[in-house]
Amino acid sequence: MAKDKPPKTKGVPNKHLHSRSTFLYQAATYLTLHAAALDANEAPDSAQSSGTTGSRHRLALQLASDLQNVSRKGQVRLSSELKRTICKTCNTVLIPGRTATQTIENESKGGKKSWADVLVVMCTLCGSKKRFPIGAQRQEKKSERQPTQAQRSLSEKSAEEPTSIASPMQMTTDQDSTPG
Ligand SMILES: [Zn+2]
Numbered sequence: 001m002a003k004d005k006p007p008k009t010k011g012v013p014n015k016h017l018h019s020r021s022t023f024l025y026q027a028a029t030y031l032t033l034h035a036a037a038l039d040a041n042e043a044p045d046s047a048q049s050s051g052t053t054g055s056r057h058r059l060a061l062q063l064a065s066d067l068q069n070v071s072r073k074g075q076v077r078l079s080s081e082l083k084r085t086i087c088k089t090c091n092t093v094l095i096p097g098r099t100a101t102q103t104i105e106n107e108s109k110g111g112k113k114s115w116a117d118v119l120v121v122m123c124t125l126c127g128s129k130k131r132f133p134i135g136a137q138r139q140e141k142k143s144e145r146q147p148t149q150a151q152r153s154l155s156e157k158s159a160e161e162p163t164s165i166a167s168p169m170q171m172t173t174d175q176d177s178t179p180g
Contacts, residue, residue, distance in 0.1 A: 014074060014075075014076055017070060017071075017074040017076045018076060020070055021067050021070050021071055021076060021078065024063045024064070024066050024067040024070065025063075025064075025067055025082060025093075027060075027063050028060045028061075028063040028064040028067065028093050029060075029085075029093045029095070031056050031057070031059055031060035031063070032057070032060045032092065032093040032095060032098070032099055033095060033098065034056060035053050035054075035056040035057040035060060060092070060093060061090065061091045061092060064086055064091040064092070064093055065091045067086070068086075068091065084121075084130065084132070087100075087123040087125070087126065087128060087130075088128065088130075089123065089126045089128040090123060090125055090126040090128070092123055092125050092126070094121055094123060094130075096121070099123065099124055099125060100121050100122060100123055100124060101121070101122045101124060102119060102120070102121050102122075103119075103120045103122070104117055104118065104119055104120070104134075105117075105118045105120050105131075106118070106135075113135070114135050115135040115136045115137070116135055116136070117133070117134050117135030117136075118131050118132065118133050118134065118135075119131070119132045119133075119134045
């Protein structure tokens, strides 16, 4: 009888939170882009338009901070790509050339090591920096890594141990060979 139940439809959990955070991000990006565009075109003496630009930018900051709150309270993980484009300090959406500058640093001796390249994204509003290593190959996840030679020999050794316990002679030789 219980088996007659229709199978549960497996949708995306917390779908409403995802759509909300997506909307907030898109709106914040849109407003940031428009505020920056107005900043660039606007004459310095037009006080009225600067007011709207300011409010646009404030709204963008508010939306981005709402986005952080939605993800925190709803325990929705924001994608790393998304997090990289939001300033941690002032919540500005970082758009290269508009609200952020991108430079490449290399602090190796003479900048010879190409794998030491670090992309530095600086927020032009508050000056805080995000640093992303781009030259270095990212280390594989632990589960995906191949065991190294040392680890393999260790695991073989531990597999042998139970048999060596059976003969006391071998145990003493083992103890002699290992220092300490
Ligand atoms: Zn900032």
